[in-house]
Amino acid sequence: MRVWDLPIRLFHWLLAALIAFSWWAHEDHLDWHRLSGFAIAGLLVFRLWWGLAGSSTARFSSFVKGTGGVLAYLRGAPAGPGHNPLGGWSVAAMLATLIIQIALGLFSVDQDGFESGPLARLVDFDTGRLAAAGHELVFNLLVGLIVLHLLAIGWYGVQRKNLVGPMITGRTTASDGATELEPAPIWKLLVGLILGLTTSGGLFMLERASSL
Amino acid sequence: MKAFWFAGIAMALTATTAVALDAGDQIKTRREGMKAIGGATKGLYETLAGEKDVAKIKAYTARIKQLSGESQGWFPVGTGPSSGIETKSRAEVWTDPVGFKAAQQAFVTQAGKLNAAATSGDLDRTQAEFGALRGTCKGCHDKYQTK
Numbered sequence A: 001m002r003v004w005d006l007p008i009r010l011f012h013w014l015l016a017a018l019i020a021f022s023w024w025a026h027e028d029h030l031d032w033h034r035l036s037g038f039a040i041a042g043l044l045v046f047r048l049w050w051g052l053a054g055s056s057t058a059r060f061s062s063f064v065k066g067t068g069g070v071l072a073y074l075r076g077a078p079a080g081p082g083h084n085p086l087g088g089w090s091v092a093a094m095l096a097t098l099i100i101q102i103a104l105g106l107f108s109v110d111q112d113g114f115e116s117g118p119l120a121r122l123v124d125f126d127t128g129r130l131a132a133a134g135h136e137l138v139f140n141l142l143v144g145l146i147v148l149h150l151l152a153i154g155w156y157g158v159q160r161k162n163l164v165g166p167m168i169t170g171r172t173t174a175s176d177g178a179t180e181l182e183p184a185p186i187w188k189l190l191v192g193l194i195l196g197l198t199t200s201g202g203l204f205m206l207e208r209a210s211s212l
Numbered sequence B: 001m002k003a004f005w006f007a008g009i010a011m012a013l014t015a016t017t018a019v020a021l022d023a024g025d026q027i028k029t030r031r032e033g034m035k036a037i038g039g040a041t042k043g044l045y046e047t048l049a050g051e052k053d054v055a056k057i058k059a060y061t062a063r064i065k066q067l068s069g070e071s072q073g074w075f076p077v078g079t080g081p082s083s084g085i086e087t088k089s090r091a092e093v094w095t096d097p098v099g100f101k102a103a104q105q106a107f108v109t110q111a112g113k114l115n116a117a118a119t120s121g122d123l124d125r126t127q128a129e130f131g132a133l134r135g136t137c138k139g140c141h142d143k144y145q146t147k
């Protein structure tokens, strides 16, 4: 049965690829690093919208559970399709950390003062360097969360529960929860795409207007 | 005689502490100075990319030129990593003085050219010299600063 809609799967793999790319580009290609960051910002805005208005398994209300739900799951309560209560928090933590990472990047100033984020002109040099230090710190946090994420996937894999396949095909053979995926109407997808593209495009134009 | 030795030791002690305090102060001066240069390059970048206010541009380039000259006094012997005080200067600053002085000189020369271009009012040339200036910051940081 279907578990992840196409927007979530595209979001996921684009995000993973762009994060890897951003990491690679931070050393000697800060211009590409910023562009990749703007794309990630658009993805995140789309994801926030999709978390409110998207298909059932994408919605935050379906996977961000209180401590009660998490404890029950740990004690063996069955979880429906989509993120289990523990995985849901891991997803929320990754998304929140990325939002902070992007926000800090927008204000970051490089040491030589030539390669700043597009909002860095609003702050002085020292504040911009502080943002860059935070940007580095939060990146390490992000890496920690990604490692946990991969370990968890590996752990489920050892238990013969394949999570990677469904994130590619959108389908799972397990019918643990048995509730079908409720897709969101197409107009909501269009709204999300417009929100995301406006964010990326807006940042790109801001960058164009503020660089030599 | 006793008094002589006593005075000698006292003087030696004062001198060592003075040097230690000094190294800390000098490293601080160096870091604050480098930050001031960064503040000026950031300001110049934004002004060139934005409102292109010539008076402001000239003020930034003059400041960079002045600080580039001052920077030649920011690396006295004894202010490296062996001082035990936190610094990102690598020991190579002092073990490769010829290379380091050349890197400093390239910076000073380029800051002069940048200021001359800005003073002439030619913004295209100012921007080109500014681009070259950046190479001199990076050139030195890559070689003589720890990550």
Ligand code: HEM
Residues within 6 Å of the ligand: A019, A020, A022, A023, A026, A030, A033, A034, A036, A037, A038, A040, A041, A101, A102, A104, A105, A106, A107, A108, A109, A110, A111, A115, A116, A117, A118, A132, A133, A135, A136, A139
């Ligand atoms: C709009 C988004 C972003 C902007 C504008 C941005 C901007 C910047 C800037 C200006 C720097 C240079 C800081 C310096 O030289 O000290 C930097 C460094 C860095 N960025 Fe980003 N960034 C963004 C997103 C990201 C994302 C999503 C990641 C995560 C993969 C990331 C990871 C890093 C890392 C690891 C560094 C090096 C930090 C260091 O070692 O100092 N950035 N970024």
Ligand code: HEM
Residues within 6 Å of the ligand: A008, A012, A015, A016, A017, A019, A020, A047, A058, A082, A083, A084, A087, A088, A091, A094, A095, A146, A149, A153, A163, A164, A165, A167
């Ligand atoms: C930079 C690397 C990665 C990041 C930042 C990342 C991030 C995320 C995020 C945010 C989600 C939640 C998606 C949603 O919004 O619903 C997710 C889910 C998932 N990711 Fe990744 N991911 C990365 C790499 C990978 C890789 C390499 C794999 C496979 C080997 C993978 C497999 C999965 C799977 C299977 C899920 C669904 C987990 C579940 O069932 O709860 N991810 N990932």
